[in-house]
Amino acid sequence: MSEKISPRNRFIQTILRIDKEMTWYFDSHIHLSDPAYVSDMEFILKEMEYLQIKACCVSMDVENSLQTLKLAKDSNLVLPFIGIHPECANxxxxxxxxxxxxxxxxLSGIGEIGLDPTYVNNPDDAKRQRHVFETLLSYGEKFNKPVSIHSRKSLDDVFEIMTSYSTKHALLHWFDGSKKQLRKAMDMGFFVSYGPVLVYANDKQTLVSLTDESKILVETDGPVKFSRCFEMKSGQITFIPSVIFCASKILGKTFDEMAFSLEKNTNSFLGI
Incomplete structure (x- = not known):
């Protein structure tokens, strides 16, 4: 005869099952090791734990990468990406x-790496930036790590360079290209991520609707500041549920469906 389970124990078992199966949210690109977050880090990590959010913490340079590694050692919610941002190519x-x-x-990945003519003042700067990008791509390839790519005003150059590498898990963070460039990114098997501007930017909403759903990720790129409804506040990881909600409305999904899809996509990007 089977043992009877009391209503109280049945409730506890249900809660434990729900907690075990709870979907994780991901911020696919945030600079959590930036000095802007240092004073609030203990609180931020508690928020992440409470809200079930993991962060792909990208880096700017060697010193910042060391901070990222330390942060990841202190919390398993922080997924460390190290690299040299195009602004710091020197x-x-x-x-x-x-x-x-x-x-x-x-390491969870290599990043933030890429190209950006905004930081190029002469031909030597451009050569250096490209050399750094290609070198770090080669190490992503060598160790089979995903790469988080900065491609502002340089998407076509990034596409051209990436044809020489077998990196299968590449993210074009903060995708800001044209519809044609989006199709190219999808053809090349890249992931693309969208941030809090999705809440109010019609052009980004259109791009999301045209993106292969299996290649969509979400991010904050904090501590970047956001205008409009965010009142020029620095990006916070707690913005992620709002971005997920907006994506769900654009794609005609429930919030839970969108969150589950994004978790699956992010794990695919990370090679998990």
């Missing part, structure tokens, strides 16, 4: 290579 590339080689088993 940083010590050899030191970054050493850092990647010494820590590759602990």
């Amino acid at each position: 940083d010590n590339l050899e030191n970054m290579i050493t850092l990647i080689e010494d820590n590759h088993t602990h």
Whole structure:
């Protein structure tokens, strides 16, 4: 004869099952190791735990990458990406290579890396930026790590460079290209991410509707500041549910369906 389960214990079992199956939210691109967050980090990590949010924490340079690694060591909710941002292309590339080689088993990915003519003042700057990008791509390829790519005003150049690499898990963060470039990104198998501007930017809403649903990720790119309904506040990881909600409305899904899809997509990007 089977043992009877009391209503109280049945309730507890149900809660435990729900908690075990709860969907995780992901911020696919945030600079959590930025100095802007230092004073609030303890609170931010508690928010992440409470809301079930994990963060792909990207880095700017060698020093910032060290902070990212420390943060990831302190919390398993922080997924460390290290690299050299195109703004910091003059940083010590050899030191970054050493850092990647010494820590590759602990890394979730390489980033933020890429191209951006905004930070180019002469031909040598452009060459250096491209060299850094290509070198770090090669290390992503070597260690089979996903890469988080900055491609502002440089998408076509990024596409051209990426044809030489077998990196299968590449994210074009904060996608801001044309419909034609979006189709190219989908053809090349890239992931693309959309941020809090999705709440109010019609052009981004259109792009989301045209994106392969299996390639959509969401991000904040914090501590970038946002206008309009965000009142120029720095991006916070707690904005992620709002971005998910907007994406769900655009794609005609429930919030839970969208969150589940994004969790699956992010795990695919991370190679999990």
